[in-house]
Amino acid sequence: MKPFDYLIVGAGFAGSVLAERLATQDNKKVLIIDKRNHIAGNAFDFYDDNGILIHKYGPHIFHTNSAEVFDYLSQFTSWRPYQHRVQAQVDGQLVPMPINLDTINKLYGLNLNALEVNDFLASLAEPREHIRTSEDVVVSKVGRELYEKFFRGYTRKQWGCDPSELDASVTARVPTRTNRDDRYFTDTYQAMPLQGYTRMFENILNHPNIKIMVNTDYREIINYVAFKEIIYTGPVDEYFDYCYGKLPYRSLDFKFETHDKAVYQPAPVINYPNDNAYTRVTEFKYLTGQEHRKTSIVYEFPKAEGDPYYPVPRPENGLLYKKYKALADATEKVYFAGRLGTYKYYNMDQVVAQALTLYRKISHGSSSTKENLPLVTFSPGFKKTEVPTTLVATSADYQSGKAFDKLMEEPLQVNKHGLTNGSHNGNGHPQHPTDTAN
Numbered sequence: 001m002k003p004f005d006y007l008i009v010g011a012g013f014a015g016s017v018l019a020e021r022l023a024t025q026d027n028k029k030v031l032i033i034d035k036r037n038h039i040a041g042n043a044f045d046f047y048d049d050n051g052i053l054i055h056k057y058g059p060h061i062f063h064t065n066s067a068e069v070f071d072y073l074s075q076f077t078s079w080r081p082y083q084h085r086v087q088a089q090v091d092g093q094l095v096p097m098p099i100n101l102d103t104i105n106k107l108y109g110l111n112l113n114a115l116e117v118n119d120f121l122a123s124l125a126e127p128r129e130h131i132r133t134s135e136d137v138v139v140s141k142v143g144r145e146l147y148e149k150f151f152r153g154y155t156r157k158q159w160g161c162d163p164s165e166l167d168a169s170v171t172a173r174v175p176t177r178t179n180r181d182d183r184y185f186t187d188t189y190q191a192m193p194l195q196g197y198t199r200m201f202e203n204i205l206n207h208p209n210i211k212i213m214v215n216t217d218y219r220e221i222i223n224y225v226a227f228k229e230i231i232y233t234g235p236v237d238e239y240f241d242y243c244y245g246k247l248p249y250r251s252l253d254f255k256f257e258t259h260d261k262a263v264y265q266p267a268p269v270i271n272y273p274n275d276n277a278y279t280r281v282t283e284f285k286y287l288t289g290q291e292h293r294k295t296s297i298v299y300e301f302p303k304a305e306g307d308p309y310y311p312v313p314r315p316e317n318g319l320l321y322k323k324y325k326a327l328a329d330a331t332e333k334v335y336f337a338g339r340l341g342t343y344k345y346y347n348m349d350q351v352v353a354q355a356l357t358l359y360r361k362i363s364h365g366s367s368s369t370k371e372n373l374p375l376v377t378f379s380p381g382f383k384k385t386e387v388p389t390t391l392v393a394t395s396a397d398y399q400s401g402k403a404f405d406k407l408m409e410e411p412l413q414v415n416k417h418g419l420t421n422g423s424h425n426g427n428g429h430p431q432h433p434t435d436t437a438n
């Protein structure tokens with residue numbers, strides 16, 4: 001029996017990108033398995049009983065500053081340009097989140113301009129010599145009152161601990177703005193796979209060198225299948241039978257509802273920092289652009305036990321992970337990747353970038369011909385202007401900076417499920433690229 005070159009555990013972004021690279025560039029024979037009954041990992045989406053495209057593991061919005069990552073994925077999907085927006089329910093009203101000029105004016109009944117709001121926030125801010133925790137990040141920027149209104153309760157719900165016990169990197173994901181930009185992200189590339197994530201994964205894995213097994217825990221087959229090396233994208237502590245103890249992960253319960261109306265809420269996501277046991281409610285049609293007379297939403301209820309979704313960025317967890325990392329580095333013929341395999345609070349694009357980098361490392365010195373991929377770099381800052389949500393963009397359109405003009409001439413792409421455009425989103429807001437990250 002000829003062995004597979006690689007057994008890849010986990011068919012999420014990390015495992016699937018590595019499978020694709022090794023199969024197509026190095027002619028390796030790959031078996032990719034997942035213990036779930038589907039590919040795509042946490043990005044899995046599907047049409048619910050009402051025919052509405054939903055994300056099984058919570059809202060997944062693609063955004064990146066990496067041209068390489070965007071170009072790479074563009075081989076497997078067309079895109080629907082989408083700029084994400086979030087509102088928070090605070091003091092009984094909905095206000096833009098991240099905190100911006102309009103948030104402050106609405107919350108306090110003021111009419112400040114950008115300069116005045118800058119001074120206003122500076123007057124509230126509590127200077128901190130060292131920014132170590134997620135509390136330091138916010139309080140040093142906007143002061144204690146806004147921290148308590150927007151961050152403290154949400155973070156305690158989401159992470160099961162106080163922001164003062166979490167690394168600064170967690171709340172630093174959310175910027176503060178003094179302009180009126182109400183987008184959640186300002187990355188150069190912001191778009192959703194036109195026909196969904198699962199379809200994109202089907203295309204990534206569609207190669208004769210790649211065999212797929214779902215409903216399969218790797219421990220069930222490891223003694224029955226011949227392979228040369230493993231790529232493991234499950235939880236790293238589980239791989240080593242928790243020999244140093246459990247790495248903490250946060251989990252979520254998802255509660256899905258379908259409503260007999262076209263639109264349920266006034267924004268794609270509404271955050272509930274202080275009210276309710278759930279953190280946020282997402283209405284999927286905003287994300288996917290699907291037109292349907294009904295609408296599906298999801299509530300997220302954080303919890304400690306259950307499927308591991310979020311590594312918990314705290315100093316002691318970082319130290320524990322280091323011990324597992326040393327073990328992983330010393331384990332021959334096994335490579336660890338992904339959010340769980342490397343215990344990193346990574347977004348999808350970061351996992352793709354990590355997988356492309358690992359591929360280059362694994363493949364280094366291989367005699368087969370392969371394309372000369374550039375190193376992954378995240379281009380800093382904001383570049384692109386907003387593209388209407390009704391259009392379909394390719395990677396080249398983004399690159400040329402002419403996405404808008406060119407796409408205006410192109411017909412909309414419609415799939416058999418009726419996925420067309422997101423005109424109900426009303427994304428006509430002006431952009432202000434002066435983002436101030438926390």
Ligand code: FAD
Binds near residue numbers: 057347
């Ligand atoms: P996963 O997608 O978790 O894949 C790992 C796979 O390994 C899983 O399918 C699992 O079943 C399988 N596996 C584990 N153990 C075994 C085993 N023993 N045997 C076989 N298979 C096994 N990122 C963004 O960029 N934008 C977003 O908006 C966004 N929203 C998110 C919302 C939520 C609620 C969550 C939880 C995450 C979100 N993310 C988002 C992050 C995104 O989900 C991850 O970055 C990405 O999916 C990680 O890919 P991965 O391959 O590392 O892991």
Ligand code: UDP
Binds near residue numbers: 172
């Ligand atoms: N956060 C918060 N209030 C909000 C939004 C975010 O306190 O309204 C904090 C919270 O700790 C959250 C973190 O900022 O976990 C990062 O937010 P993000 O939206 O990036 O979280 P994710 O989408 O990864 O769940």
